Every structure is written in C-alpha cells, then in structure tokens.
Amino acid sequence: MSDGTPTLWERDHEVRTLTSAIEAARHGRSGFILVEGPGGMGKTTLLSFAGRTAVSSGFRVLRARGSELEQGFGFGIVRQLFEPALARAGQTQRDRWLQGGAQPAASALGPLEGGDAPVGDFAVLHGLYWLTANMCASTPMILIVDDLHLADAASLRFLTYLLPRMEGLALGILAGARPRDPHRDRDLLAHILTDPVTTVLRPGPLSPDAAARVVRDVIGSADRDFCTACRELTGGNPLLLRELAVAAASQRIPTTAESVSLLPAIAGDAIGRRVRLQLRGLEAEATTLAQAVAIMDGKANLAEAASVAALESTQACQVLASLTAADILLQEEPLTFVHPIVQAAINDMMDGPQRVRLHQRAARVFASIGAPRERVAAHLMQTEPAAEPEVVAALRAGAAEALTHAAPESALAYLERALQEPPTQEERPGLLRSLGEVAMLVDGRKAVDYLTRALTAAEEAQAQGEIADMLGRSLFAAGRTSEAMTVLTEAVSRLDEREAEQADLRRRLQANMINTTLANVELHDASERLVSKLREAPQEPGLGGRLLDALIGWYDGIAALDAEAALTRTRRAFADGILVEKAVATEAFADAVWTLISADQDDVVRLLDGALDRSHRVGSTFGTAVVLAFRGLAWLRQGFLAEAETDARESARFAESVHLDVLRPLVASFLADTLMERGELGAAEQALSWADQVSLPAAAAQLYWTRISHGRLLVHQGRPGEGTEALIESGRRFEEYGWRNSAYLDWRTDAALGLDACGRHSEARALAMETLDLARRWGAPRALGQALRIGGVVTGREEGLTMLRSAVEVLRPSHAQLEHAKALCALGVALRRANERGEARACLAKALDLADRAGATPLIELARAEIRVSGGRPRRTAITGPDALTPSEHRVAVLAAAGHTNRVIAQQLFVTPKTVEVHLSSVYRKLGITRRYQLSLQGQLAGTAGTESP
Numbered sequence: 001m002s003d004g005t006p007t008l009w010e011r012d013h014e015v016r017t018l019t020s021a022i023e024a025a026r027h028g029r030s031g032f033i034l035v036e037g038p039g040g041m042g043k044t045t046l047l048s049f050a051g052r053t054a055v056s057s058g059f060r061v062l063r064a065r066g067s068e069l070e071q072g073f074g075f076g077i078v079r080q081l082f083e084p085a086l087a088r089a090g091q092t093q094r095d096r097w098l099q100g101g102a103q104p105a106a107s108a109l110g111p112l113e114g115g116d117a118p119v120g121d122f123a124v125l126h127g128l129y130w131l132t133a134n135m136c137a138s139t140p141m142i143l144i145v146d147d148l149h150l151a152d153a154a155s156l157r158f159l160t161y162l163l164p165r166m167e168g169l170a171l172g173i174l175a176g177a178r179p180r181d182p183h184r185d186r187d188l189l190a191h192i193l194t195d196p197v198t199t200v201l202r203p204g205p206l207s208p209d210a211a212a213r214v215v216r217d218v219i220g221s222a223d224r225d226f227c228t229a230c231r232e233l234t235g236g237n238p239l240l241l242r243e244l245a246v247a248a249a250s251q252r253i254p255t256t257a258e259s260v261s262l263l264p265a266i267a268g269d270a271i272g273r274r275v276r277l278q279l280r281g282l283e284a285e286a287t288t289l290a291q292a293v294a295i296m297d298g299k300a301n302l303a304e305a306a307s308v309a310a311l312e313s314t315q316a317c318q319v320l321a322s323l324t325a326a327d328i329l330l331q332e333e334p335l336t337f338v339h340p341i342v343q344a345a346i347n348d349m350m351d352g353p354q355r356v357r358l359h360q361r362a363a364r365v366f367a368s369i370g371a372p373r374e375r376v377a378a379h380l381m382q383t384e385p386a387a388e389p390e391v392v393a394a395l396r397a398g399a400a401e402a403l404t405h406a407a408p409e410s411a412l413a414y415l416e417r418a419l420q421e422p423p424t425q426e427e428r429p430g431l432l433r434s435l436g437e438v439a440m441l442v443d444g445r446k447a448v449d450y451l452t453r454a455l456t457a458a459e460e461a462q463a464q465g466e467i468a469d470m471l472g473r474s475l476f477a478a479g480r481t482s483e484a485m486t487v488l489t490e491a492v493s494r495l496d497e498r499e500a501e502q503a504d505l506r507r508r509l510q511a512n513m514i515n516t517t518l519a520n521v522e523l524h525d526a527s528e529r530l531v532s533k534l535r536e537a538p539q540e541p542g543l544g545g546r547l548l549d550a551l552i553g554w555y556d557g558i559a560a561l562d563a564e565a566a567l568t569r570t571r572r573a574f575a576d577g578i579l580v581e582k583a584v585a586t587e588a589f590a591d592a593v594w595t596l597i598s599a600d601q602d603d604v605v606r607l608l609d610g611a612l613d614r615s616h617r618v619g620s621t622f623g624t625a626v627v628l629a630f631r632g633l634a635w636l637r638q639g640f641l642a643e644a645e646t647d648a649r650e651s652a653r654f655a656e657s658v659h660l661d662v663l664r665p666l667v668a669s670f671l672a673d674t675l676m677e678r679g680e681l682g683a684a685e686q687a688l689s690w691a692d693q694v695s696l697p698a699a700a701a702q703l704y705w706t707r708i709s710h711g712r713l714l715v716h717q718g719r720p721g722e723g724t725e726a727l728i729e730s731g732r733r734f735e736e737y738g739w740r741n742s743a744y745l746d747w748r749t750d751a752a753l754g755l756d757a758c759g760r761h762s763e764a765r766a767l768a769m770e771t772l773d774l775a776r777r778w779g780a781p782r783a784l785g786q787a788l789r790i791g792g793v794v795t796g797r798e799e800g801l802t803m804l805r806s807a808v809e810v811l812r813p814s815h816a817q818l819e820h821a822k823a824l825c826a827l828g829v830a831l832r833r834a835n836e837r838g839e840a841r842a843c844l845a846k847a848l849d850l851a852d853r854a855g856a857t858p859l860i861e862l863a864r865a866e867i868r869v870s871g872g873r874p875r876r877t878a879i880t881g882p883d884a885l886t887p888s889e890h891r892v893a894v895l896a897a898a899g900h901t902n903r904v905i906a907q908q909l910f911v912t913p914k915t916v917e918v919h920l921s922s923v924y925r926k927l928g929i930t931r932r933y934q935l936s937l938q939g940q941l942a943g944t945a946g947t948e949s950p
Contacts, residue, residue, distance in 0.1 A: 007217075008049060009210045009238055011042060014201050018050040018174065021199075022057060025172030026140045028914075032163055032173045032198045034148070039341050040239030041203045043176030047144050050174050054142040060085070060135065061142045066150030069297035072414070073378050074407020075108040077155035078128060081143055083109055085135070101130035101907040104617065108154075108405050120620035121154070121406035121441075122654075125161040130907065132162060133169055137903075140170035147340065148177040149189060154407040156188035157621075157657055163195045164653070168914030188657065205236025214238060215255075218245035222255035229260040233267040239341065243270040250277065272345040278326040282319075285311055287349070289319045290328060294346040295358045295382070298336045299375075305335055307365045308358060356383050363394070373397040374405075377414045385420045392418045392427065399438070408441040429457035433467055440474055441620070443659070447474040455487070461494040465505045472512045473586075477662045479697030481520040488513045507544025510534055514551045515587045519701045521736050528738070531555050539572070543582055549573035550592035557595045559738045561777040570595045580611045584623035593630045597637055598743035600780045600814055605634050605887075616910050625654035629667045636674050637782060639818025639854040640887050644674040652690065661694040662702065669705035676709075676716050677818065679857035684713055704734040708747045715754045724754030740774055743783035749790050756794045764794040782819050785811035789823045792830065801830050808843075818859075821850035825863050832870040841872040849879050853886070882938060884926045892919040893927075897935035 008015060014035065021033050035043045054061050064080035086094055086109065098106060104119045104127030119127075135141055145151065159173070166173075180189055192198060206214065211231035215222050230248075234240035244263065247270040248255070253262050266273060279287045292309040293300065300308075306316035323329040328346075330336045337343040347355070363379040377398025380391055395418035402410035415435045423431050436451035451471035458464045468491030475484035492509050495502045510530065517527035531552055539545065553569030556562045573579050573592045583589045589611075596604040608631040615624040632647030648671035655663045668691030675684035691706045707730040714723030731747035742748055748771040755764035768791040775787035785807045792803035804827040811820040828843035844867045851859040864874040885893060888909075895905045902916045909916075924930060927938060 008042065008045060009206055009214060011046060011203060014042075014046050014203055015049065017199065017201055018046060019053060021172050021174070022050065022054050022059065022142060025059075025142065025170055026057070028168045028170055030166035030169050030171045030173075030197065032159075032166075032175070032192070032195065033201060034193065034198060035174070035176045035201045035203065036179055037203050038178060038237070039344075040237040040339075041205075042238050043203070044146055044339065046201075046203070047146055047174055047176050051142070051144050054172075058140070059142045060139045061144060063144045064146070065298065066145070066147040066152075067297040067299070068150055069295070069378055069382070070299060071150050071152055072381060072410050073152055073374055074402040074405045074410035075124075075154045075158070076152045077145055077148075078108055078158055079110075081145070082128075082131065097131055097134045099134065100904075101616070101910075102127050102134055105131040108407075119406060119618045120615070120623070121157070121408065122615055122621040122624045123618050124406040125158055125621070126616045126910070128158050129162055129165055132171065133903075133913070136170045141172075143171070143173045145173070145175040148175040149180060151189075152407070153188060153409040154405075156192065160188060160191050160195075160653070160657055163192065163197050165912045166197060168912060168917065191657070206231065206238055206241065207236070211236055211241055214241050215245045218242055219249050219255050223257050225257035226255045226260060229263055233263055239339065240270065243274060246270070247273055250274070269345075271341050272348060275328060275342060275345045276349065278328065282322045282326060285309070285315060285319045286322050286326075289316060290323055290346050291350055291354075292358060292362075293329065293335045293337070294343050294350075295355055295379075296335075296362055298343070299334055300362075301333045302335060304362075304365060304369075308362045310361075359383050367394065373401040374410065374414075377402075377417075381413065381417050385422065387421060389424065389427075392421045392423045392431075395421070396431070396434070399434070403438070408438050412438045412442050412446070429454060429459075429463075432457055433463075436467070436470060436474075440470060441622070441658075444474055444477050444661075447471075448478060448480075461496065462502060462505065465491045465495055465502070465509060469505070469508050469512055472509070472516060476512075476516050476519065476587075479700050481516050481523060484516045485513060485523060485526070488516065503540060504542040504544040507540060507542070507548055509544075511544060511547035511551055511588060514548070514555070515591075518551070518555065518737070520699060522699075524736070524738055527555070541576070543578055546573045546576070546579045547583065547586070547588040550579060550588040554591035554595050557598060557778075558741045558744045561741050561774060563599055563779050566595050567599055567601070574607065580607075580614060584611055584615065585620060585626055590626055590630060594633075594744060597630065597634050598741065598780060598783070599778075600637075600782050600816065602815060605631065605638075608634060612910065621654050621658045622660055625651045625658070625660055625663055625667075628654070629663060629670060632667075632674070633670045635887070636670060636677070638815045639821070639850070639856070641674055641678050641818070641855040642886060643888055645671065645678070646888075648674060652687075661696060662700075664691045664694055665696070665700075665702040665706040667691075669709040672706075672709045672713065676713060677854075677856050677858075679861075681713065681716055684709075684716075688713065701734075701737060704730055705745060708734070708745060711747070712750045715750050715757075720754040720757040724751050724758060727751040727754065741778055741783075742771055742774060742787070743778055743780050746783075746786070749786060752790050752794055761794065765791075768794045781810050781814035782816035785814070785816065785823055786819050789819070789826050793826055796830075801827075801834065804830055817850050818854045818856055821847045821854060821856065821859060821863075824850065825859060825866065828863070828870070829866055832866060837870045840870045841867060844870065844872070845874075848874060852879055853884060880926050880928060882927065885923060889919045889923050889926070892916055893923045893935055893938075896920060896923075896932060897938065899936075 018033060021031050024031060035046050037043055051061050051063065062081040062085055064077045066077060070076040086097070089097065104123040107119050108124045108128060193200060208228060208231060212224065212227035215227045215230050230241055230244050234244055244267050247266045248263065251266065253259050279290065288309045289305060289311060292305045296305060296308065302316055302320060303313065306313055311319065320329065324331045327338055328342060330338055359379045359382040363376050366376045366379065373394070377395050380395055395414045399411040399414040402414065415431065415438060419431055419435065432450055432454035436447050436454050439447035439450055448471065451467055451474060455464060455467045455471055458467055468487050472484045472488045475487065488509050492506060495506050514527060514530050517523040517530060534548055535552055549569045550573040553566045553573060556569060557566035570592045579589055579592065593604065593608065608627055611627045612624065612631065615627060628647045628651035632644045632651060635644035635647060648667055652667045652671060655667055668687045672684040672687040675687060688706055688710055696703060708727060711723045711726030711730060714726060727747045728751050731751060734745065734747070748767055752764045752767045752771065755767065772787040772791050775784040788803045788807035788810060792800040792807060795803060804823065807823040808827055811823050814820065824843045824847035828840045828847060831840035831843060844863050848860060848863040848867065851863055867874040891909055892905055895908060902913050906913045906916045929935070
C-alpha cells in the first residue's frame with residue numbers, strides 16, 4: 001500500500017485541473033485548488049502527483065499537513081510550509097525574503113530575538129503575505145497543504161488573508177481536506193472555500209471497471225461478481241478497495257462469486273486488520289515505535305520518537321526499517337505513516353490511558369531537549385488533569401509563546417487546559433485574568449465569563465479596577481450595557497481618589513462608563529450626567545485622559561452639535577499619539593475619528609493612514625478592521641467611491657474572520673451606502689444582509705445605521721413610501737439617544753426626498769428645514785451643503801434656487817466632491833426648469849465631471865440626461881489630466897514619479913503589486929502618457945512623494 005507512485009485511477013479531470021493550475025501559476029494567474037473527499041479517495045495521491053509535476057517544472061514546492069495534535073498550535077501549517085525553506089536558504093537569501101513588509105513574518109516562524117517585542121496578529125498576516133510574494137518573485141511557487149480541515153486557526157486566517165491578494169503572484173495553492181461540517185457556517189475554512197479564486201475538486205468513486213482493475217491488480221484474476229461486491233462494500237473508495245483485496249488475499253478467500261458472502265466480515269476494518277497482522281509478525285518494539293510516532297502526529301524525527309518509545313538509537317533504526325518494509329511508515333523524516341488511515345488504525349490499537357502516558361512522555365522528552373514550549377503544551381493538551389504545578393507552568397509558557405507568535409486562539413486553548421489541571425489557589429486569580437485578556441482577542445463570550453471570575457477572585461482595588469475595565473468593554477461588546485455599568489461603577493467606587501497611581505485607571509473606567517451609557521437609551525440620563533461632570537474635570541495626560549477626550553468630543557458633536565468643543569476635545573485626544581498607539585481597536589478611537597470625518601477635517605485620511613501603517617507593522621486584526629471601516633467612511637464622505645468600497649469590503653472580511661460582530665452593522669452601512677451611490681443596489685442589499693447574519697441586542701445603537709441604510713435602499717429601489725416610513729421611524733428612535741447631528745448619521749435627506757416624492761410636500765419641507773437648522777448649528781460644509789440642497793429641491797421656485805446656489809458655494813472649497821456634484825446637478829435641473837439653459841448646462845457639465853471622478857453611476861446618468869434635455873451634448877470620453885486621478889492612483893503616480901519600483905510602492909501603500917500595475921495603467925490613460933519616466937515630467941506629481949492625495 002506504499003504511497004510512492006500509486007495509480008491514479010479515473011482521475012483524469014483532477015489531473016488536468018491540477019496541471020493547468022500549476023501552469024497558470026507560472027504566469028501569475030494564481031488560484032486555490034481544494035481536493036475534497038473522505039479518506040482514501042486519493043487526495044494525498046493527487047497532491048503528491050501535483051508536487052512532483054511542479055518540481056519537475058521548476059517550481060519551488062512547500063508542503064504541510066494538518067493534524068489533530070497541532071490543530072491548536074499557532075501558525076503550525078505556516079511553519080511547516082516556510083521554516084524548512086528558510087532553514088535551507090543561505091543568509092543572503094533569507095534576508096532578501098524577509099526584507100521590507102515581510103519582516104513581521106519572523107514572529108510566526110520561530111523564537112523571537114532577545115530584544116524583539118511581539119507584534120499583532122494582523123502585522124504577522126501582512127508580513128507572511130510579503131514573505132510569500134518575495135519568495136515568488138524569483139521562482140514560481142506551489143504551496144501544498146494536506147488535511148486542511150485539521151489546520152490551526154492562525155494558518156487558516158493567513159490563507160484567508162492571502163487569497164484575495166494572490167493575483168499577479170507566481171503562486172498556486174493546492175490542498176486536500178475531508179468534507180467540512182455544514183453547520184459550521186462561520187468556520188474559517190468555509191470562507192476559504194467560498195473565495196472566488198477557489199476551485200473545489202471532489203473525486204468520485206471508482207467505476208465498476210476501474211474497481212475491478214484495482215482488485216485484480218492486487219489479487220490477480222477475480223470474478224466479475226467478486227469485484228462488484230468489493231466495490232459495493234467499499235463505496236468505490238480506491239484505498240479501501242485495495243485494502244479489502246489485500247485482506248482477502250491474505251486470508252486466502254477465493255475470488256469467485258461463491259465467496260462474496262465472506263467479504264463483509266473483513267471489509268469493515270480491512271486496514272486495521274492488515275496493520276495488526278503485520279505488527280504481530282514484527283518485533284514488539286515495532287508496535288511501541290509505531291504508537292509513539294502516531295501520538296506525535298508525524299511531527300517527530302527518529303531520535304525523538306525513539307525517546308518516547310524508550311528505545312536505543314540502534315534498535316530504533318532497525319525497527320524503523322521493519323515498519324517501512326511492512327508498508328506502515330515511510331522512510332523519511334519527520335516520521336510519517338504511509339496514509340493517515342494507517343495512523344488512525346495505530347491509534348485505535350491504544351486505549352485512552354496508554355495514549356495519555358505516551359503524550360506525557362512526549363511532553364517530557366520535548367521539554368528536556370529545549371523544544372518550543374508550544375510543542376510541549378500540545379502534548380499536555382492530550383493528558384488528563386492531575387493538579388501538577390509543573391503542567392500548569394508548562395501550559396502557561398506555551399500560551400506566552402503562542403502570543404509572541406500572534407496566535408491567541410492557541411494561547412487560549414493552553415490556558416483553558418491549565419485551568420482544568422487545576423492551578424493552586426494562589427495562581428488561580430492570575431490565570432483567570434490571563435484567560436480573560438486572551439479571550440478578548442478571540443471569543444467575547446468567554447472573555448466575559450473568565451473576567452467575571454477573575455474580578456471575583458481579585459483582592460486589591462488596582463487589580464479589580466483593571467479587570468473591571470476589561471470586563472466592562474467585553475460586556476459592552478456583548479450588548480450587556482446595564483451589567484457593564486454596574487461593574488464599572490463598583491470598580492470606580494473602590495479606587496482611592498488620593499492615590500495618584502490610580503488616577504489614569506479611574507479615567508479609563510470613567511471613559512468606559514461614558515461609552516457604555518451612550519450606547520443604551522435607558523442609560524441616557526446617566527451619560528449626560530457623566531459627560532457634564534467629567535467635562536469640567538482637570539485635564540490629565542495618559543490613556544485615560546485621551547479616552548475621555550475622545551468620547552466627550554463625540555458627545556459634544558453628535559448630541560450637542562458644538563463643533564468647537566467637539567474638535568477641541570478630539571484634537572487633544574490625538575495630540576500625543578497615545579490613542580493610535582494603544583487604543584485603535586476601541587470605541588473611543590472610532591468615535592474620535594468619526595467626529596473628525598463628520599466635521600470635514602482635511603487631515604482625517606492622513607491620520608487613518610498612519611494608524612493603518614502601524615497596524616501593518618505591529619497591529620491586530622481587530623484594530624485594522626476598525627481603521628479600514630472608518631477610512632472607508634472618510635472616502636465615502638469625500639466622494640471617492642472605489643476607495644470607500646475597497647476599504648469597507650476589507651474591513652468586513654477582517655471583522656468576520658475575528659468575529660468582531662459589534663462592528664458589522666457600521667461596516668455594512670458604510671458599504672451599502674457606497675454601493676447605492678454607485679448604483680449597485682443588489683450588492684447593497686447583500687451587504688445589509690451580511691450584517692444580519694449575527695445577532696446583536698435589539699437596543700444596540702449600531703443597528704440604527706443598518707436600519708437607516710435599509711430605508712435608504714428602499715427609496716433607491718423605487719419604493720419611496722416604504723423607505724420613507726422606515727427612515728422616519730428609525731431616525732426618530734435613533735434620536736431618543738439624544739443624537740441629532742446628521743453629519744454622523746443622516747436619515748433626513750432621503751426621508752425628505754421620499755416625502756416629497758409621495759406628494760407630502762409640507763412634511764418634506766418641514767423635515768428639510770429642521771435638517772438645515774441642525775446643519776447650520778454644526779457648520780461643517782458637507783452637512784450644510786447637503787441640507788441646503790435638500791431644502792432647495794423640496795422648496796422649489798426662487799427660494800429653492802437661492803438655497804441651491806448657496807449649497808454649491810458652501811461645497812465648492814470643501815473636499816466633499818460627491819455632495820458638490822449633487823448640488824451642482826440639482827442646481828442645473830432647477831435652472832433648466834427656470835429656462836436658464838446656458839447656466840444649467842455649465843452646472844450640469846461640472847456635476848458630470850465630479851460624478852465621473854467619484855464613480856457615481858446614477859448621478860452620471862442623471863447629469864447626462866439633464867444636459868440633453870437642456871439642449872446640450874454630454875461629453876463621451878472620461879475626464880483626463882492630474883485632477884482626474886483618484887486618491888489611490890495619485891499616491892501610486894507620485895511614488896512612481898519619484899523612482900520607486902512597483903514592489904516598493906506596494907509595500908509602502910499596503911497593496912499588492914498587481915494593484916499597483918492596475919493603478920498605473922489607469923494613470924497612464926488619464927495622463928495621456930505611455931512610459932514611466934514621463935510621470936516625473938508631470939508638474940503636479942514630480943517632487944510630491946509623501947504628500948496628500950488630491
């Protein structure tokens with residue numbers, strides 16, 4: 001049953017697909033091929049064939065296999081893929097592969113150097129992408145992962161990060177997996193399987209003719225009925241079919257129709273039966289060594305396996321030769337069974353206590369040789385709790401190592417097993433706190449449980465306050481705001497106001513309280529009292545003071561509509577960089593950025609770029625999802641719809657990968673609003689449906705963003721009555737929070753237009769005037785210009801024309817190009833109706849240019865139609881010149897003009913080299929050039945590297 005070069009029976013389609021994928025990868029047409037099926041269907045054989053084909057074609061082939069033992073081992077698959085290649089490479093090659101954006105990948109691939117600090121999981125994912133890209137640059141590469149269904153979560157997250165960035169890389173990914181559980185719809189593997197670059201192959205059972213050839217290949221001549229019975233008993237599974245034939249031959253069962261009745265007795269466990277018979281014929285040490293290799297899951301060399309089996313090295317070599325000759329193990333290191341089903345048969349020969357003893361021995365062996373602490377912990381995970389302090393210590397050490405490798409899922413598993421051991425009473429409070437801290441990165445529900453228990457176990461007020469701060473945030477994320485307030489209030493009361501070292505903790509807890517009360521309409525009075533009290537408190541440095549500034553600034557903006565106070569607080573929150581450094585994943589950071597966006601502050605994109613830069617170097621997926629969500633909102637407000645959609649979709653992907661459910665409604669709303677502006681109503685509906693896939697408490701404030709976006713979608717779908725009622729109902733309920741500033745969440749604009757479309761003109765005008773009054777109080781150009789536009793549209797006549805002219809003037813100097821385009825178009829329509837056709841055409845032409853730059857298809861079509869009605873002829877060609885460049889195109893063009901290569905540009909802008917190529921093609925077309933050197937001759941590009949985009 002050797003897996004050397006087995007016959008690929010009836011696998012022509014799979015072979016062609018794999019061969020084509022390898023050839024496509026050579027030319028940068030990358031893809032992911034998954035061979036899915038039950039054990040024995042030929043997945044491993046097909047992947048082995050593909051690997052040989054790729055090697056013979058000049059590819060670098062990296063291989064890995066998932067296993068139950070290392071399923072909790074952080075980045076286990078990634079390490080199997082990359083560590084051998086890095087070890088074989090010379091120092092110069094390794095330095096080249098790990099240069100630039102790939103540097104953080106080192107955190108996942110081995111022990112950190114003494115002075116290196118751990119980096120966030122997102123920084124590691126981004127670093128691994130660049131390591132992959134760097135390795136593909138000189139030699140095309142194939143990654144082969146068998147038993148992907150047993151892969152660790154961190155490695156699966158890397159694959160989900162890599163797949164949408166593969167285009168243009170000389171890379172192919174080939175994997176094999178058992179069929180997944182259909183009920184695990186949020187499984188990371190499910191995201192991989194549904195990615196557009198993924199092709200799934202499902203090898204079918206062998207036909208009767210092929211099954212007969214397999215049986216006769218083993219036995220020789222055999223009756224047709226005998227072969228048919230073998231096929232029926234094995235379901236046409238090639239491996240099981242062959243093993244049944246071997247078992248029949250070994251028991252000398254005649255291969256005739258009369259012997260068919262004897263087959264069921266040996267068919268159920270043909271492989272296990274064969275393995276047990278072969279081991280009986282070998283020395284007793286063969287079974288011992290095979291069992292040691294089985295519990296080490298193919299991740300051990302002979303010396304390690306021999307130590308676990310208590311064999312001398314010479315004896316172990318002899319035993320290995322016997323096991324290889326018996327077709328049980330392969331002659332290679334790490335020691336591997338000829339097939340996972342053989343390994344399963346060996347495991348089945350051991351009872352539970354025997355497996356536990358071997359795992360205990362393996363843990364001791366690996367600890368004694370200084371193996372990675374996670375490797376020791378992986379074996380301890382398979383043992384029974386026994387209240388041994390050294391086991392708790394080893395598991396906590398494994399968790400600490402997992403965190404340095406940005407694998408919090410693994411760290412949480414090790415700590416949970418340590419809690420089961422259990423720890424001593426003295427160690428228990430610290431372990432519970434560690435569990436809560438790690439669970440906050442992985443599972444919010446577990447975080448609440450562990451932190452609640454940690455808070456009960458803590459004795460000192462400082463420790464209680466620190467735990468309460470984390471527990472309050474976890475309860476908030478779960479929508480349990482009333483419970484959060486109780487925890488936070490009690491924690492603050494326990495702190496001594498006279499203790500200077502507790503001052504920052506007190507402010508952090510108070511900031512947490514404001515955030516919690518703002519999100520619950522039932523606690524609205526408490527939020528007002530807190531804000532009023534803390535607004536007058538002395539200004540203090542530190543994170544707590546910055547969190548308070550951010551949240552009070554947000555309240556001053558969304559509730560009080562006091563732009564000066566809001567911006568003063570928000571600017572102070574960002575003044576010393578501590579908010580970006582330590583709190584990107586918090587609501588306070590999001591709220592502070594939101595205030596800057598709502599106030600049309602010019603530097604908000606630059607600030608978010610800086611936060612994103614930090615995320616790529618040291619940040620977490622949580623923080624990156626938040627930054628991208630709000631950069632997408634900033635792009636939407638400025639009218640750069642392509643950039644807005646890209647950021648929102650990326651944020652959604654990250655939020656889903658780490659179960660950041662609290663962010664879903666906001667991201668979905670931002671994305672849906674962007675898609676509506678682009679005229680993609682079906683995609684907008686899908687975005688809102690995505691938000692509904694998780695359940696948040698009905699009173700969660702975030703849900704109002706999706707509810708209002710849904711009402712807006714109904715209006716855009718030509719259902720103004722339904723949409724308007726939905727907008728008004730949600731909008732008025734939203735205002736029960738005390739939040740009236742439409743610059744943060746606008747529902748009145750579409751509601752007023754919907755009322756007007758339904759003939760409810762007086763209601764429309766009243767709502768428009770209410771909006772205008774609020775916008776004037778806030779004073780930001782975009783909100784004011786929008787309110788003037790809506791007021792002008794629903795008012796009509798001369799008064800409405802005046803308001804539309806004012807809207808255009810207010811918006812002209814602002815960055816809100818899409819809203820400016822809408823105001824120009826509305827003014828053009830009004831002028832055309834007033835028979836001022838010349839001025840109307842001028843307004844409409846300018847509106848068309850701005851709408852075209854924004855990519856707002858419905859507005860483009862409206863402007864074109866109105867130009868024709870007013871007697872003009874709309875231009876047919878797209879706008880050109882430097883002003884036609886989108887922000888992304890401008891950034892790429894500036895860096896290219898400065899002489900940077902595409903790869904350097906991609907690393908600086910955190911995009912793929914293929915994306916840079918696409919942007920440069922668009923830049924050449926818009927600038928009317930054909931050569932790269934001509935970029936430096938463009939006056940608006942040369943010498944501006946590092947400056948703001950237009």
